[in-house]
Structures are given as structure tokens and as C-alpha cells.
Amino acid sequence: MALDTEKREFKILGTRPLRPDGVDKVTGRALYGADMSAPGMLTGKILRSPHAHARIISIDTSAAEALQGVKAVVTANDFAKASNSFMQDGLDNCMARGKVLYHGHAVAGVAAVSEAIAKQALKLIAVEYEVLPHVTEILDAIKPDAPVLHPDRNFKRLPEGTAANISHTTDFGHGDVEAGFAAADLIVERTFKTEATHQGYIEPHACLASMGPDGKADLWCCTQGHYNVRGMCADYLGMNISQLRVTASEIGGGFGGKTTVFIEPVALALSRKAGKPVKIVMTRDEVFKASGPTLSSLTDVKIGMTKDGKITAGYAMLRYQCGAFPSGTIDLGAMSAFAAYDLDAVHTEGFNVMTNRPREAAYRAPGAPTAVYPVEAVVDELCLELGLDPIDVRLLNAADEGTKASYGPTFEAIGLKATLEAAKAHPHYSAPLGPNQGRGVSAGFWFNFGGNTSVSLSLNDDGTVAVTEGNPDIGGSRASISMMAAEELGIPYENIRTIVADTNSLGFNDVTDGSRVTFAVGLATIEAARAAIKIMCTRVAKIWDIDPEAVTWEDGYAKPAGENAGKYDPMSLAEIAAIANKTGGPIAGHHEVNADGAGVSFGVHLADIEVDPETGFTKVLRYTVFQDAGKAVHPSYVEGQMQGGAVQGIGWALNEEYIYGEDGRLQNAGFLDYRIPVASDLPPIDTVILEIPNPGHPYGVRGVGETPIVPPLAAVSNGVSRAIGKRMSALPMSPPKILKVIKG
Amino acid sequence: MNKIHVTTNINGDPVEYLCEPQETLLDVLRNNLQLTGAKEGCGSGDCGACSVTLNGRLVCSCLVLAAEAEGQEVTTVEGMADGDKLHILQKKILEHAALQCGICIPGILVASKALLEKHPDPSEEQARYWLAGNLCRCTGYDKIINAVMDAAAEMRGA
Numbered sequence: 001m002a003l004d005t006e007k008r009e010f011k012i013l014g015t016r017p018l019r020p021d022g023v024d025k026v027t028g029r030a031l032y033g034a035d036m037s038a039p040g041m042l043t044g045k046i047l048r049s050p051h052a053h054a055r056i057i058s059i060d061t062s063a064a065e066a067l068q069g070v071k072a073v074v075t076a077n078d079f080a081k082a083s084n085s086f087m088q089d090g091l092d093n094c095m096a097r098g099k100v101l102y103h104g105h106a107v108a109g110v111a112a113v114s115e116a117i118a119k120q121a122l123k124l125i126a127v128e129y130e131v132l133p134h135v136t137e138i139l140d141a142i143k144p145d146a147p148v149l150h151p152d153r154n155f156k157r158l159p160e161g162t163a164a165n166i167s168h169t170t171d172f173g174h175g176d177v178e179a180g181f182a183a184a185d186l187i188v189e190r191t192f193k194t195e196a197t198h199q200g201y202i203e204p205h206a207c208l209a210s211m212g213p214d215g216k217a218d219l220w221c222c223t224q225g226h227y228n229v230r231g232m233c234a235d236y237l238g239m240n241i242s243q244l245r246v247t248a249s250e251i252g253g254g255f256g257g258k259t260t261v262f263i264e265p266v267a268l269a270l271s272r273k274a275g276k277p278v279k280i281v282m283t284r285d286e287v288f289k290a291s292g293p294t295l296s297s298l299t300d301v302k303i304g305m306t307k308d309g310k311i312t313a314g315y316a317m318l319r320y321q322c323g324a325f326p327s328g329t330i331d332l333g334a335m336s337a338f339a340a341y342d343l344d345a346v347h348t349e350g351f352n353v354m355t356n357r358p359r360e361a362a363y364r365a366p367g368a369p370t371a372v373y374p375v376e377a378v379v380d381e382l383c384l385e386l387g388l389d390p391i392d393v394r395l396l397n398a399a400d401e402g403t404k405a406s407y408g409p410t411f412e413a414i415g416l417k418a419t420l421e422a423a424k425a426h427p428h429y430s431a432p433l434g435p436n437q438g439r440g441v442s443a444g445f446w447f448n449f450g451g452n453t454s455v456s457l458s459l460n461d462d463g464t465v466a467v468t469e470g471n472p473d474i475g476g477s478r479a480s481i482s483m484m485a486a487e488e489l490g491i492p493y494e495n496i497r498t499i500v501a502d503t504n505s506l507g508f509n510d511v512t513d514g515s516r517v518t519f520a521v522g523l524a525t526i527e528a529a530r531a532a533i534k535i536m537c538t539r540v541a542k543i544w545d546i547d548p549e550a551v552t553w554e555d556g557y558a559k560p561a562g563e564n565a566g567k568y569d570p571m572s573l574a575e576i577a578a579i580a581n582k583t584g585g586p587i588a589g590h591h592e593v594n595a596d597g598a599g600v601s602f603g604v605h606l607a608d609i610e611v612d613p614e615t616g617f618t619k620v621l622r623y624t625v626f627q628d629a630g631k632a633v634h635p636s637y638v639e640g641q642m643q644g645g646a647v648q649g650i651g652w653a654l655n656e657e658y659i660y661g662e663d664g665r666l667q668n669a670g671f672l673d674y675r676i677p678v679a680s681d682l683p684p685i686d687t688v689i690l691e692i693p694n695p696g697h698p699y700g701v702r703g704v705g706e707t708p709i710v711p712p713l714a715a716v717s718n719g720v721s722r723a724i725g726k727r728m729s730a731l732p733m734s735p736p737k738i739l740k741v742i743k744g
Numbered sequence: 745m746n747k748i749h750v751t752t753n754i755n756g757d758p759v760e761y762l763c764e765p766q767e768t769l770l771d772v773l774r775n776n777l778q779l780t781g782a783k784e785g786c787g788s789g790d791c792g793a794c795s796v797t798l799n800g801r802l803v804c805s806c807l808v809l810a811a812e813a814e815g816q817e818v819t820t821v822e823g824m825a826d827g828d829k830l831h832i833l834q835k836k837i838l839e840h841a842a843l844q845c846g847i848c849i850p851g852i853l854v855a856s857k858a859l860l861e862k863h864p865d866p867s868e869e870q871a872r873y874w875l876a877g878n879l880c881r882c883t884g885y886d887k888i889i890n891a892v893m894d895a896a897a898e899m900r901g902a
Contacts, residue, residue, distance in 0.1 A: 019838070019841070021846075022838040023830070023838070025849055026830065026834040026838060026843070026846075026849055026853060027822065027825055027834065028780065028781020028821040028850050029781075032847060034783075034784065035774075035780040116766075202793055202845075202880070203785065203845070204785070250846065251845060252783070252845050252846070252847025253844075253881050254845075281784075284785065284787060474844070474845060475845060475882060476841070634841075637841055637844070639887075643884035643886045644881070644883050644884045648881070670786065670788055671788070671879060676879060676881060678875075678878075679872040679873075679876050679880075679889060680869075680872040680876040682884065685886045
């Protein structure tokens with residue numbers, strides 16, 4: 001769906017109304033995953049593996065089942081065979097089949113009349129394990145003699161003799177890279193390491209499942225995509241999709257980590273067996289051990305530059321550790337790495353390698369931050385060595401409309417240059433720095449998704465409007481959807497209520513991911529509104545007894561299209577709605593689409609960092625985010641995405657990491673030892689929104705949610721490196737690591 | 745299993761409940777009394793989503809035993825608005841668009857109210873340190889801090 005050709009003055013887009021779910025969320029009324037109860041509800045708990053890698057010899061549940069108050073126990077045997085290997089991986093991650101693949105992998109589930117009894121029952125389940133050698137690090141996992149996680153499956157393998165833990169390989173590029181390097185005045189080649197981080201949503205996974213003896217089931221859960229939950233759970237329980245209705249609760253953060261299932265199929269299986277509703281709520285310990293994390297990475301980057309700053313060639317070899325099951329995030333990483341640059345010669349390759357860690361889940365721009373960080377760090381090093389301004393160099397090499405991206409496609413209108421220019425002109429960029437301070441610059445990129453979307457829009461007889469969409473609202477999307485409906489219909493924002501429907505009440509919707517919701521649901525809402533407008537115009541034409549083509553819609557009113565149409569008093573939406581039952585019945589519009597044209601997104605971040613040379617302690621002094629939003633529907637929530645993404649990236653850069661012991665067990669499964677940024681760690685996060693319209697959306701909207709987590713890793717790393725005068729090449733940059741580099 | 749009988753006051757109302765010795769105040773608020781505004785983000789006092797006040801003192805209700813509420817005064821997020829009239833902090837959080845997912849907001853509100861009762865004119869740094877025990881993963885805290893500072897100014901003026 002293309003950008004509207006007629007340029008319009010927006011009346012509602014760009015304003016900052018209160019969000020419709022706001023009062024519920026400041027009063028405690030809003031119901032999240034764990035806030036729902038049902039009569040006769042049981043408490044479900046999950047038994048998890050103490051080992052990183054072991055064969056399950058036997059599971060004896062008889063003592064647990066015999067405990068008074070226990071109503072059901074389930075293991076892998078209580079689930080159906082999944083419909084394909086990808087789905088089977090999802091199921092095997094929810095409940096280990098044959099082997100446990102990581103510390104915390106689920107082995108059995110229990111439902112009992114109280115939490116205390118459920119916990120007691122877990123202790124009565126006897127699991128006999130044959131402990132196997134484990135592997136948690138990238139280089140160990142590719143050694144020819146490494147323990148293999150899935151020895152009975154065939155995955156792609158790198159040409160050289162590596163262990164069969166590599167699940168995906170990738171290779172992109174164009175041009176003559178060797179000739180490019182030969183033309184360079186300076187080449188920098190370096191290896192960078194990042195550690196696995198967790199999405200860190202504050203709400204643990206929670207669900208309430210209820211299945212009757214007739215096989216019909218209802219599931220309430222916190223998820224980014226309840227249609228996806230429905231599909232996976234139905235597959236795993238051997239149900240028809242129509243028998244399972246899933247309702248998405250309010251969601252307490254997801255960031256990609258709630259795009260799949262963990263406890264939901266287990267709760268359903270327990271409910272089926274017990275004949276009662278079952279609620280499962282993960283503990284924080286379980287969230288860290290068995291949900292989430294993102295990949296860890298080891299990446300070589302080589303870039304050549306002329307002395308005036310032109311990049312002659314870029315090469316990256318990316319190695320992504322993806323936990324216990326196959327993952328293809330390496331594709332997204334390899335495609336993102338050089339996306340900000342217009343290069344004649346570029347080559348990216350890499351692989352995902354499996355280890356005895358929890359299965360990698362999507363995390364905000366999955367694959368991109370860890371690919372862009374090494375590239376942006378090497379560009380920064382080249383700028384320093386050659387005495388060039390880092391923004392000037394990026395402008396000189398920046399991708400633009402018509403650039404052939406390193407991963408193939410040719411960009412349409414994009415906002416990278418405008419964003420770089422805005423950063424350069426901002427007072428932040430020219431502000432003086434003190435001793436032990438450094439300013440880091442990084443650009444960042446994300447593809448943005450569109451995808452399958454259904455929206456229904458109905459006129460109420462008092463002239464208000466109900467919008468029904470199917471994507472969980474993760475950060476204010478009901479506000480932006482209501483705003484777009486109001487803009488298109490020409491009625492006040494307050495006259496619209498947008499709700500997120502359950503899976504039975506609306507057509508299919510893809511997951512809330514890929515920064516797709518404001519773009520794709522917005523687009524479908526505009527189309528649904530246009531469908532309703534068409535019906536309204538037809539009804540008015542009937543009343544006026546003129547041709548429907550002679551009626552036009554303007555600012556909430558049906559009007560004669562021109563003088564020839566005749567003279568009639570305009571009719572408002574409310575007037576048309578009030579008599580709908582006399583003109584042909586209820587008036588509604590709906591739209592179903594697999595939306596494309598999402599429009600890629602670029603951002604530029606500036607980070608001022610001070611490093612204490614005695615302790616290696618870092619302080620973020622000042623931080624500014626510049627990003628192209630296409631059109632900011634609700635600027636406050638666009639700023640919020642930019643700020644929140646930046647701070648997650650700052651945490652990734654400075655504090656956060658999964659730490660494994662020699663025994664393959666996670667050492668820091670809690671917020672005390674896995675430290676996400678707190679308010680006192682941070683300065684204000686300033687934001688500058690740019691608006692370069694997306695050609696693929698009627699209002700020019702681009703997704704904004706993911707791009708802001710991409711630049712901070714390099715922006716902070718470049719700031720630290722400039723502050724200490726040495727190049728940092730591993731995250732997180734905790735004080736001991738920085739001290740080690742300072743002391744060389 | 746012997747349950748303990750507790751007589752307490754929650755948000756100004758007299759309340760009695762039976763609890764098990766190991767149950768936390770958060771468990772009882774959420775499971776027995778259906779006051780689900782306080783959230784369990786960690787159960788170990790690290791995230792602040794379960795913040796309530798106990799006799800005016802800010803506490804993590806996941807670290808308080810339910811039996812300890814005997815004879816005390818508990819306030820939760822459900823007690824902040826006066827009927828249909830929102831507290832200034834609640835209004836400012838909305839006006840500043842300071843929430844995204846909103847799961848941390850009940851704790852942030854209770855903690856901010858405790859801050860402003862003790863320090864009506866906090867510096868921004870003071871507000872940031874006071875709220876350092878309340879994790880928010882969505883916002884980067886910027887708009888939350890602005891909302892709290894704005895509320896403080898309005899409450900001093902009021």
C-alpha cells in the first residue's frame with residue numbers, strides 16, 4: 001500500500017493524546033498474565049534439569065502422583081508429535097524429550113491444589129540422568145571433538161572439519177573485496193566478542209489454561225502473539241486450532257522474548273489431564289534459565305579506507321551462539337552488518353552454532369546489534385587513525401535512496417543521511433569533553449517487518465467507533481491505532497476505542513514483532529476505515545438519490561463531490577451511523593492483508609562516556625538518539641521506543657551477561673547478579689525524531705521499536721575507547737575488563 | 745498446617761486474613777485479597793514491582809511475611825486514587841507517556857509517592873537514586889523521572 005499521493009495536513013497524527021489503557025495501568029486495574037484466576041484453579045510448577053547436558057534414562061512420577069492434592073503430572077509423553085522439525089524444536093524446548101540440553105530445561109510438570117504441594121511433588125519426581133559432556137562457548141562448540149547436541153540430525157556444516165553443532169550458515173555480498181582492500185590506504189581488522197543477554201522484561205511468563213473433557217480449551221497468557229501461541233499449542237496438544245481460544249493479557253514487556261511458547265503447552269496438558277484450570281507463573285530464576293536469552297557472538301571485521309575516508313571494502317565473519325536448538329539469526333546479522341554503507345565491495349558470512357544453553361529467543365532487532373557493533377567500532381578506529389570526523393566519514397559512505405544494500409535489495413527513500421546530518425548539527429556533537437571522557441558515534445539499522453494483519457472497524461449508533469485488532473499492545477499501540485482511525489474517519493480520538501481481540505474474534509495476525517504493529521495494523525486500520533467510508537458514502541448517495549461517486553468524505557462528513565453533484569447539507573459520521581438500520585444495516589469496514597513495504601529504519605546515537613582510570617568504572621554522561629520514524633504517529637511513544645532501546649543497548653554494552661560455570665550451569669539467574677540499568681545509572685536520554693516518509697504506508701509510517709537497540713553497543717564502546725585511548729573489543733565493558741585494557 | 749490470623753489495615757480499610765507462616769505479604773495481597781496491582785517481578789527484592797508502604801515505609805512486599813502486617817497500615821497502588829480522582833503522580837505518569845508496558849508502574853508510583861512525602865522538593869539525582877530499586881525495562885526511565893519531577897513541582901504548588 002503506497003504513500004498517499006495527496007499531501008495531507010494531519011490533524012491527529014503528531015499530537016500526544018493519553019493512551020486508552022493508561023488509567024488501568026496507573027491504578028493497578030490492568031490485568032497481566034499472572035493477574036487472572038479461575039474457580040477451582042490449580043497451581044502448575046515445572047521440574048527443571050540440574051544438568052547442562054544429560055540423557056534421560058527414566059522419569060518416575062508415581063510418588064508425585066500419589067501425593068494428596070496433586071491432580072496431574074505430565075512429561076514429554078503427554079504431547080503430540082509436532083508437525084515439522086521447527087515446531088518440534090519449540091515443543092522439545094518446552095519439555096525435554098530423551099535428553100536435557102541445558103541447565104533449567106523442563107523435564108516434567110505438576111498441577112496441585114496449592115503451590116506448596118506442587119513444589120513438594122516436584123521433589124518426588126525421580127529422574128535418572130546419564131550426564132553427558134557439555135559445551136557452552138562458541139569456539140568449543142565448533143571443535144571437531146565437541147559434544148554434539150543433536151547427533152541424529154543433519155545440519156549444514158562449514159567446509160572445514162567442525163562439529164555438527166552448526167545449524168545455519170550464511171554468505172552475502174557483492175563486488176571484488178580483495179581489490180577493494182588493495183585500494184585502501186589503511187585496513188583495520190579486529191575480532192569482537194559479545195555475551196548473551198536477556199530481554200529482561202519485568203513480567204515473568206504467566207498463563208492460565210482451561211480445557212474441558214470435550215477438548216475445547218481457553219488460554220490466557222502474556223504473549224506478543226496469541227495467534228502464534230494458538231498454533232503452537234494446538235500442534236503440541238494434537239488439537240484442532242478451532243478448539244483453542246487464546247486471549248492475550250496485558251503484557252509486561254517482551255522485546256522478542258514472548259514471541260514463542262514455554263509454559264503454555266504444559267499448562268494446557270496439565271489442565272487436560274486434571275480436568276481443571278491450571279495457572280503457571282515462572283519465577284525469575286526460571287525466566288533467566290529457561291526463556292529468552294539472545295545470542296552471544298564472536299566476529300571478525302576487516303574494513304579498508306582511503307585517507308580521505310572512503311571505504312574501499314568491508315568483510316565480516318560472524319559466529320553466533322544460539323543455545324540448544326537451531327536458529328537462523330546469522331542471516332539477519334550478516335544482512336545488517338554493513339547496511340548503513342554504500343559499498344562497492346562487501347562480503348559477510350557466518351554461522352549459528354548450538355550449545356548447551358537455553359534456546360535463543362528473539363531480542364529486539366535479533367541478530368543486528370551484535371553485527372553492527374563490530375563494524376561501527378572498526379569504522380571508528382579507522383576515523384581515529386586517519387584523523388577524520390566519524391560523522392563526516394559515515395556521511396561520505398552512507399547508504400541512500402538507490403543504494404544497493406550489502407544484502408541485495410536497493411533501498412527506497414531512507415533517512416540515514418538526514419539522521420547523520422541532524423546528529424552533526426546537534427549541540428551535543430560540538431559540546432566540549434573533559435579529561436577521561438570520550439564521545440562515541442554509531443549508526444544502526446533494522447529491516448522492519450509488515451506481515452499478516454486483520455483489522456475490523458465498526459460504527460456504533462452514537463457515532464463512536466470500535467476498532468478490533470489482534471496484536472498485543474506492548475508500548476502504546478492502541479493509542480496509535482486509534483489515532484490513525486480517527487485521522488482517516490475525521491472524528492475525535494476520544495470517540496474511538498481500540499481493543500486487542502482474542503483469537504476467535506478476528507482473523508489471523510502475526511506476532512507483535514519486527515516493529516510491525518504501528519506500520520501494518522495502522523495500514524490495515526486505515527484501509528478498514530476507507531472501506532467503512534465507502535459504505536457511508538453509498539448510503540448517503542442513496543439518501544440524496546445521487547451517484548455514489550458523487551459523494552466524497554471530508555473531515556468526518558459526507559459531502560457532495562462538486563457543484564454538479566447538487567446541493568446537500570453534509571452528513572456527519574454520527575448522523576449516518578444513527579440511521580444505519582434504515583439505510584441497509586450496520587456499517588463496518590475490515591481489512592486483511594499480508595503487508596509489505598515496511599520501510600527500513602536507520603538511527604544514529606551519540607554517547608558521552610567518562611571512565612575512571614583507577615577503577616575502570618564508566619558513567620554515561622550524555623546520550624542522544626536520532627532516528628527516522630517516517631511519520632511519528634504519537635511522538636511521545638516514538639521517543640519512548642528510542643529511549644528504551646538505547647538503555648537496553650547501554651545495559652548490553654556495560655553490564656549484562658550470562659555467566660556460566662565450568663559445570664555448564666548459569667551462575668547469575670537473578671536481577672541482583674544480572675544487572676540491568678537502573679535510574680541512577682543513567683542521564684536523560686535525549687531524542688530527535690526525523691520524518692522521512694515511508695513510501696510503503698499511506699501516512700509514511702515506519703516501525704521504530706527495534707532500531708534503537710542497534711547503535712548503543714558501538715556508541716558506548718567507541719566512547720569508552722576514545723576516553724581511555726585504547727580500543728575495546730569485548731562486551732560487556734565491566735570495570736575489570738576496562739582496567740585490563742587500560743593497563744594493557 | 746496452622747494458619748495465622750492477621751488483623752491489619754489496607755488502603756485505609758480494616759482487613760483480616762488467614763495466611764501460612766511462609767507466605768509473603770505480596771502472596772496474600774495478590775492471591776487472597778485480589779489486590780493484583782502489586783506485581784511479582786523477581787520475588788527477591790531486586791525489581792521493586794511489588795512496592796507497597798508499611799506504616800509509611802517503602803518496602804518490597806515480596807520480602808515481608810504476610811504475618812508481619814499484623815496491626816500495621818499497608819498502602820498499595822490501589823489506594824492511590826481518591827475514588828475516581830487520580831493522584832497527581834498517576835496523572836503525570838499518563839501525561840508524560842511515562843509508561844510503555846506498565847508492569848513496573850504500580851511499584852514506581854508507590855515508591856515515588858513515598859519519595860515526595862519524605863522529600864517534597866527532590867533533585868533529579870535524588871529521584872533517580874530513590875527509584876534505583878524499581879526496575880523498568882521499557883522506558884530508560886527518562887519520562888518517568890520527568891513525570892515525578894513535574895508531579896513534585898505541582899504538589900508543592902498545590
